[in-house]
Structure formats: C-alpha cells, structure tokens
Amino acid sequence: MRFAFIGKHRQVWPVSxxxxxxxxxxxxxxxxxxRxxxxxxxxxxxxxxxxxxxxxxQRPHLWRPPDLA
Structure with missing residues (x-):
C-alpha cells in the first residue's frame, strides 16, 4: 500500500x-x-x-466507474 502511494504521487513529491x-x-x-x-x-x-x-x-444506477467510486 505504501509503495502504491509513492508510485502514484512520485510526480508531485520526491521519492526520497x-x-x-x-x-x-x-x-x-x-x-x-x-517487479x-x-x-x-x-x-x-x-x-x-x-x-x-x-x-x-445492467442496472446503471448501481454501476459507478472506478474513478467515481
């Protein structure tokens, strides 16, 4: 989870x-x-x-795209 956070935000803050x-x-x-x-x-x-x-x-009221969930 930590590595995924770093991977997502490494363009914003330095990796170190x-x-x-x-x-x-x-x-x-x-x-x-x-890896x-x-x-x-x-x-x-x-x-x-x-x-x-x-x-x-199916059931569009139940479906939300991943970016809105």
Whole structure:
C-alpha cells in the first residue's frame, strides 16, 4: 500500500521524501516498481475487467466507474 502511494504521487513529491515519511527504503520502492506483475494480480485484473464489462449494461444506477467510486 505504501509503495502504491509513492508510485502514484512520485510526480508531485520526491521519492526520497515520500520513502522517508512513510518509513520505507528507496531501494525497496524501486524493487517493487520494477517487479513483474504476478500471476495472481494478472488474474485479478482480468476478472475485474470482465466483471465491469458485464455490469456496465445492467442496472446503471448501481454501476459507478472506478474513478467515481
């Protein structure tokens, strides 16, 4: 979770500062950043895409795009 936050905000604040504030090492962040996607994560992303695609046409009052949730 911390590395994801740093990855999302590294264009706003320096990575070294974010790592210091969140108590993680810069080398750990860069290792995480360059790590290939795991099979589990790829599968979860695929299931999420399929689910969102199926739900978009049904019950629009229940469906919210990820950026509005």
């Amino acid at each position: 500062w974010l790592c210091a504030v969140l108590g993680v090492s810069r080398s750990g962040f860069h290792t995480w950043l360059n 290939p996607v795991s099979a589990r994560m790829a599968h979860d992303e695929k299931i999420g895409r399929v689910t969102r695609k199926k739900l978009q046409g």
